[in-house]
Amino acid sequence: MFTKSFIALSLLAVSSLASQIPAPKAERPSDAQAFLKKQGKDAELFVGNENKRQWWVDSRFGVFMHWNPSSIEGTSISWGRGGLRPHHSSKENKKGVPAERYDNLYKEFNPVKFDADAWIKMVKESGAKYFVFTSKHHDGFCMFETKHTDYNIMNTPFKRDICKELAEACEKYGIKLFFYYSQPDWNHADYKKKDLTDYNKFLHAQIAELLDYPALAGIWWDGLGKHIDNWNGTELVKMIKAKRPDILMNPRFATRKWRFGDYDTPEQEIGGFQIDRPWETCLTMGQKWSHVHNTKQVLPFEVCMRSLIRCAGGDGNLLLNVGPTPEGTIRQVEQDNYRRMGQWLKKYGESIYATRGGPYKPAHWGMSTRTEKAIYLHVLQHWPDGVLEIADPGLKVLKAEALTGGDLRFSQKDGKLILNLDASSHDPANTLIKLTTEGSPLTLEVIEAEQTGKALNRQAGVTITPSSESDRGPASVLIKGGKEFVSGAHHRKAWTGLHSDKKPFLEIDLGSIKIFSKVAIEERMAWTDMCRGFFLEYQAPDGSWKEITKGDYLGYFTVDFKPVTAQKVRVRFVNHERPTAVMSFDIFE
Known part of the structure; x- marks a missing residue:
């Protein structure tokens, strides 16, 4: 389809040696800095620890699932509920499922085909290293057994603690578990009050329950941008870290611009190149976060795979979401995508896992990742003439090979690295090239993207x-x-x-x-x-x-x-x- 096209790609030929990739140092607004200063030695509790989250950074790929009784209607979880949204909007949502209907869907929720073992086995086969599941969304329904509200899974016809079964399966397959937990609760009576003191007691008590689940490695907050004080968050975080010092957290327990927690969370888009603080793109494979009835609304494998590659090349992670059906199954097209990603990662995972983004910034031709011994070029753009010309990486290239197949030839001179690979050997999802270098690519400073100038x-x-x-x-x-x-x-x-x-x-x-x-x-x-x-x-x-x-x-x-x-x-x-x-x-x- 590109018979008239040709590629003549160039990057800035500017690179220099540095002692190491910069350690994460988030720039935070003055009010966030004042908050941390007030915490003294406890400040680290709110911004995370680089050593404790290294396993997560190395993982690069996680699976997300949004699921609760809303799947019966095939509507957006929480957002598809009609009625008021306390502390979020003064306007009533008149377009969704009527609140009286939505709030009683749990009485019909009986996912008899749910199999936690099969789910997590699929997560394992996808190549993902961690799993995030909605323990409670904004609508307030709890997918776990809790002593603090009757609005939970044990009062459905199903009467089984789904979170517990998933946690046990994660432990079995060696998958790290995160519980998504929404601080807002549009169903709870105490959340409808102006003063959230009583509600926060409930919130803290529920988190204490979840901390006892096996395989739990983190909490994925979703506070809708509210201030940390809304949730008595200072005491909440201290309670969590006292009980589980190893727990990782995303930044949404506080105002997002504060950049607290262990990583940033761009949503429904690929984050930009950022090596000074970890990040994770959360992306839906379908149109919505939860189950929808139209199976055509699913990203194709090539887009899913490229999304992971683009995240890794930007020095971030991908959290790829699906919404299970009301019966408790995952649609075959979604399973196939996950498993095909796992098959790709079995072959080429060395270019994703435990890598850092760079040394080349993301360019229109694609992305790069690096390890101590190699640079991986992920060529996503079609290059039908088979010639890719980029900047010299700043280290001698000892060997260049096309891992996805083909006879690759290269030359390194005059500040350029020129790669030749016949178009018949290009991979439609990602032509992967490995450069083995003399010296460590991790010592290289970032090489700017190609000189396209302003659009x-x-x-x-x-x-x-x-x-x-x-x-x-x-x-x-x-x-x-x-x-x-x-x-x-x-x-x-x-x-x-x-x-x-x-x-x-x-x-x-x-x-x-x-x-x-x-x-x-x-x-x-x-x-x-x-x-x-x-x-x-x-x-x-x-x-x-x-x-x-x-x-x-x-x-x-x-x-x-x-x-x-x-x-x-x-x-x-x-x-x-x-x-x-x-x-x-x-x-x-």
Whole structure:
């Protein structure tokens, strides 16, 4: 599909030796620093310990599951509930499942096909090293046996402690367990009060119960951005660390911008390159966090695999979510994706596990990871002429080999590393190249991404015309500002068309005639059904539209092509059931 394309990729040829990769040092706002100063020697309890979380950093891959009685309706867990959302919004949600119906779904919840052993065996086979499960979401329903509320799994027809069974299976298969726990509780009577003193006693008591479960390695908080004092969080964290000093925590027990906990949590998008603090992208394989009935709304294997590679290349982890069915099963298409990822990791896990991102920053051609002895190039972009030219890494390359197959040739001279691999040997998901070096790649400073310059569409005088746009994000987000992940951020805006739009497109007018030869488009995968077909085109002088290239799944798509001279560029989306969401549509010289 890229018969007109050619690749001539270059990176800045600037690298130098450093003593080591910088240790994590998060920049925190002044109020967070004041809080930590007040804690004195206990400050580490709130920001984590590098040595204690090293196993997690080395793991790179975890499986997430959102599940509770909401799966009966096939709606978003908690967010699909109608009614009020105390301490979150003063407006009543009138679009969801009526609260009276939603809050009584537990009386029908009887997942007779649930098999904790089978679930965690699949997690093991996926190559993931840890598992995160929703013990309690915002709707307040508890998937574990608790003494502190009747709104729990033991009062369903099922009457089995799902969290306990999963914990025991994790212990059996050597999988580390995290419990997702929502501090907000839209069902609990005490959470509906202005003063949360009584509610916080309940919250603390429940966490104390969960700390006794086997295989527990961490708590995955979801406080919806509230201040740590909302939950009497200082005492909560001290209680947890006193009982379980080894417990890891994400930052959502406090305001996200404080960057507390062991790692940042970008959501539903791949985090940017960040080696000064660990991070984890949480991403849904389907459209929603919980079960939906349409099996077509599932990311293909190639997108799942590339998401893991992009996380590792940015020095982060991937937490990939599915929502089990009301019967307690995981859909076959989702199981297949996980197991195919595991098969890939069995072959090429050396390029993911226990690696660090870099030394090359993420580029349009792909990502890099490194260990003490090797650099791994993950080439995600198509390069049909078989030549990849990048900056010299700063160490002598003793050997270069294509782990995914093929006869790779290389030369290293004049500040460049040139790799030759016949197009027939390129892997559709990831062409993986291993560079064995003289000296440790971990000593290298980061090499900047290729010199593409500022995207033409993000310069003055540019306009964009969408076929339609919803209230989720105007098309203007694609031509204004930057697109890089901001440390500690939750998620970015994206353009989305209307459901009624049968022929969606985005058209960029560069303001004047320009010459360009590279386009990068990133889809927001979780908001919509994945794009299954697209055409990239430019407008010729006679007003007709000419094809540059076309493709199927979009995800994160980049292409280089013979230089085009034009003022207008567009992408048309075809073969989709729901609107496509686009986070970036960048055009380069």
